[in-house]
Amino acid sequence: MTEGNGNNPGNVTSRAHSPVPNEDLGKSGKTAKLKIFRGDSEGGQEVEYEIPLVEGMVVLDAVLAIQAEQAGDLAVRWNCKAAHCGSCSAEINGRPKLLCKTRVEEYDGEEIHVHPMRAFPVIKDLVSDVSWNYEVSKAIKPFHSSEQAPFTMYEEDVERLYEPKKCIECFMCQDVCHVLRTHHKHAEFAGPRFFVRNQWLEMHPMDEEDRLGDLKEDNGLGFCNITKCCTEVCPVDIKITDNSIIPLKERVASEFYDPAKWLMRKIRGNGSSRNGN
Amino acid sequence: MQRDENTNGRREQYETREHDVLIIGAGGAGLRAAVAATRHGLSVGIVSKSLLGKAHTVMAEGGIAASVGNVDPDDSWRQHFMDTLKSGKFLNNWRMAEIFTKEAPDRVYELEQWGALFNRTPEGKISQRPFGGHTYRRLCHVGDRTGLELIRTMQEKVLATDSEIYMETTVTKLLKKGDRVVGAVGYTRESGKFIHFKAKAVIMATGGWGRIFKVTSNSWEGTGDGVVLGYDAGAELVDMEMMQFHPTGMVWPPGVRGLLVTEGVRGEGGLLRNSEGARYMENYDKEKMELSTRDVVARANYTEVQEGRGSEHGGVFLDITHLGYEGIMKKLPTMYEQFKNLADIDISREPMEVFPTVHYTMGGIKVDPETCATNVPGLYAAGEVAGGLHGANRLGGNSLSDLLVFGRRAGEGASAFVGESVHSADIEADAVRTEIGRVLEPLEKGGEGESPYLMQQELQNAMMEHANLMRDGDSLKEGLGKILALKDRLPNVRVGGSRLFNPGWHTAQDIRYLIQISEIILRTAVQRTERRGAQWRLDYDGPDEELGKLNFIVTKDGQGEIGIERREIPPMPEHLSSLFEEEKAKA
Incomplete structure (x- = not known):
């Protein structure tokens, strides 16, 4: 043998077989019932499994077991x-959840109703059409720096950016946001996910773009009345309202509603000063 | 353009979309290729089986390997090259490894230029962490979510180009005109509607095929579509016997078995112990211990459990408690959450239970190192679906830089090919119609049949049993018998429901790929009668010098069967071979 282990291969055939986990381990003898929405854009109903x-x-294990067997x-x-x-992402008992992170045992004694996200059009069963989010994303000015990488940036300059960068784009914050869910402002409002993206872009020490005008106009930042619903559902614990939306609102306010800046704009035309860090 | 075709006695509509370059797969390699091709002003289409940004790249945790030398200034592309070849047991394509190690630093800086954010050193540079088999601290990283940072950066970069992205779309066949690949047929998962893609060049960037095993860190997507599509179109495959088992996958509870535990845990000082409390790595690799290469650590973990020194649930213990809660939340926050949420384990207080899990495929489509061209004109491949760079065992962290280095080169290569191309991508409508008919069969044939889900489970169990990280000839042959029996049953697959987002129907497509790849792996594993990297034959004593000089090249032969050629690895040029001689002289 080449690598140190002097063990004798022993019973060759048995060692070539993986130690198979005992299939009975973990079986509880109990069953779980799930009521899952079955249907499409035309409508549908819950089916119990x-x-x-x-x-x-x-819950995802349960859904996949149902898919494979029933x-x-x-x-x-x-x-x-x-x-x-x-x-x-889907809705369990009316709350947006990642199916892979939500244990069935959490609902001990409760019925489990699984539905697709409702702020977007339903395609089929638990799948909704989230393509609108990618259109919003595409319209945001991407990162731009005229300096050449590698950048010199210190941990203290960038550590607050790690939080918005954690976003996994589950779109559950979009789903729960009443501006989208109840008021259907998809055409005028970017939603919490994209305020999170704008936040790190605006606060990145090397970025040179200015997105405050877009945030105010195209992204409809003003529609948000900071009810913090988005923060509550974020599966990676981004404090969306406190750390993304409110700081952006402050920057927009100081850029567009500060009387001195307003006067400067009148004099200089459209000149918008970059609101630095 | 809409066109009516008559399929199965019914008028079947399909759409035709035309691009200069069609990229199949939207992970790191596919997206980097798209950026390269759009810079040449070409029309680019990207087909993605999932939503954009969900590809398996997102699961890479530990980091991206590049010898930028920020924390260990002595590092160099030469040392990275030597580490990569030693880990690959010299089966690697040395020219790919040379290009790779020289270009990886530029690709990392380019990510930073495009907005990616890495952890910093006190000097304000990109921080680097140690990883198994890397001589120096070499992995640029951001916590344990480096893959997310990479794919999100690439996704946002691509969204800013005019590439057209076909999300949740599956390609089922490459179309050829004479020798050349001139497009593909696919369908949109949402609607079940078919698309004929016309393209002057096609880049395969579909990733690996971990789903042939039951215990894997791969998502449902890792079914190896690209390698089979390429094989069916005449492409050569290389090193297909080489599957990487990551040493540390989760074991408990049952639903998470196989889920990845990043090598970053060992990089940050995590210790492996057996049920007797012994740090057993000293019996397997005394020098590198927990930071030995993945093949060695995986076999060690496997052996400890096999010999009765495992945990209650059949794993070994990985302990990172010395970092404390604060340290873990800074360096490995995702792991903390993963164990807390899914296993009720607080890794700052107790060890994790881990066992090897199928993780990566070293083998794949054989490509030209400079351009990523395959032997089929018009077909390119990059990323995990391509073979050659990693040889018999990939080093952790080399995958993310592979995606970017060769994704870019594939994009450049395909663009140059398109620039010289004067051929049309027209084909006879028959080819599209026949393919649509074939794909619809399991849905439309009717009658009682076999479930694709259950067939997939049967295949996964057979591969677990017969092609695991310890192999022997008899067991491999027995496994081959099981896979061939499944192949015979393939025409019996039937699915219910409509064409609208129907996972049963999608799985019916995947199962064909899984069977074909499994057969190739088993046949090549039977032929490599030695112990080398990921291929570990218990019925042979060690490495075989002659087999160490060759790769197994697989092609589809004239009868449609698997042809295996033993092809000699060309000798390394002086400027590379001298690196190893100098090292030897120093030692």
Whole structure:
């Protein structure tokens, strides 16, 4: 052998077989019932499914087990199954949740109703059409710096940017935001997710773009009346209202509603001064 | 353009979309290729099986390897090159490794230029952390979510180009005219509607095929579509026997089995212990201990459990408690949350239970190192779907830089090809119609049949049992028998429901890829009768000098069967081989 381990291979055939986990481990003997929305843009209804409950099972495990064994065409989005990608957003008992991060046991004694996100058009079952978010994203001025990387930036200059950068684009903040969910202002309002993106762009020490005018006009920052619903549902704990939206509102206010700046604009025309860090 | 076609006795509509370059896959490699091609003013289409930004790149945690030398100034591309080849047991394509290690620093700086944010050193530079098999601290990182930073930066960069992005769209066939690839057929998952993509060049960037195993860190997407589409179009594949088992996947509870625990944990000083409390790595690699290469650590973890020194749930213990809560929240916050939420484990107070999980595919489509061109004109490949760079074992952190270095080169290569191209991408309508008919079969044939989900589970169990990280000839052959039996049953797959976002129907497409790849892996693993990197044959004693000089090249032969050629690795040029000689002389 080449690498140190002097162990004798022993019983060759058995060692070539992976130590298989005991399939019975974790089986609780109990079952879980889920009522899942089945339907499409035309409408639909809840269907009840029952499956064996396994220890530590998350709602996504349950949905995938139902898909494999009872309802092959049950539509659900998922990818990483580790709360890193933000694909499996849906609503459990009316609250936006990542299906992969929500344990079935959390609902002990309660009924579990699983529905697609409601702030967007339903495609089928648990899948809704979130493409609008990508259009909003595309319209935001991207990062721009005329200086050449590698940049010299110190931890203390950038540490507050790590928080907005954590966003996994699950769009649950968009789903819960009443400006979108109740008032359907999709055409005039970018939503919390994109205030989070604007925040790090505006606060990045090397970025040279100015997005405050866009935030005020195209992104409808003023529609937000800071009810903090978005912060409550964020699965990566971004303090969206306090750390993204309010600082942006302050910058917009000082840029556009400061009488001295207003006068400067009148004199200079459209000249907008960059609101630095 | 809408065109009516008659399929299965019914008028079948499909759309035709035309691009200079069609990129299949929207992870790091595909997106970087798109940036390169759009800079040449070309029309670029990007097909993504998922939503944009959800590709498996997002799961990379520990960092991106590049010898920028910010914390260890002695680092150099030469040392990175040597580390990469040693880890790959010299099966690597040395020219790919040379290009890769020389260009990786530029690709990292480019990310920073485009807005990516890495952790900083006290001097205000990009911070770097140690990782298994890297001589120096080399992984640029941001906490344990470096892949998210990379893909979000690339996604936002691509959104600012005029690339057209086909989200949740699956390609099922490459179209050829004579020898050349001239497009593809695919369908939109949302609606089930078909698209004929006409393209002057196609870049394959579809990632790996971890889903052939039951315990894997890969998402549902990792079904190896690209490698089979390429193989069917005549592309050569290389090193297909080499599957990487990541040493540390979660084991408990059952639903998270296989979920990745970043190598960053060991990079930050995490210790491996068995149920007897022993730091057993000293028996496997006394010098590097927990920071040995992935193949070695994975085999160690496996052996400890196999020999009865495992945990209650069949794992070993990985302990990072010495960092304390504050340190963990700074360096490994995602891991903290992952264990807290999914396993009720507070990793600042107790160790994690871990076991190897299928993670990465070293093998793939064989490409030209300079341009990422395959042997099929008009077809390019980059990222995990391409083979050659990593040889018999990939170093942690080399994947993210691979995506960017060769994603860019594929974009440049395909653009140059398009620039010289005077050929039309027209094909006979028959080819599209036949493919649509084939894809619809499991949905429309009717009658009782087999579930694609259950067939996939059966395949995954067979591969777990017979092609795991310890292999032997008899077991591999037994596994091959099981896979061939599944292949015979493939035409019996039936699915219910409509074409509207129907995962059962999608899985019916995937299963064909899974079976084809499994057969290729088993056949090449039977032939590599030695212990080298990820291929560890228990029925052979060690590495075989002759086998160490060659790669197994797989192509589809005239009868549609798997052809395996033993191809000699060309000798390393003087300026590279001398690096190893100098090192030897120093030691």
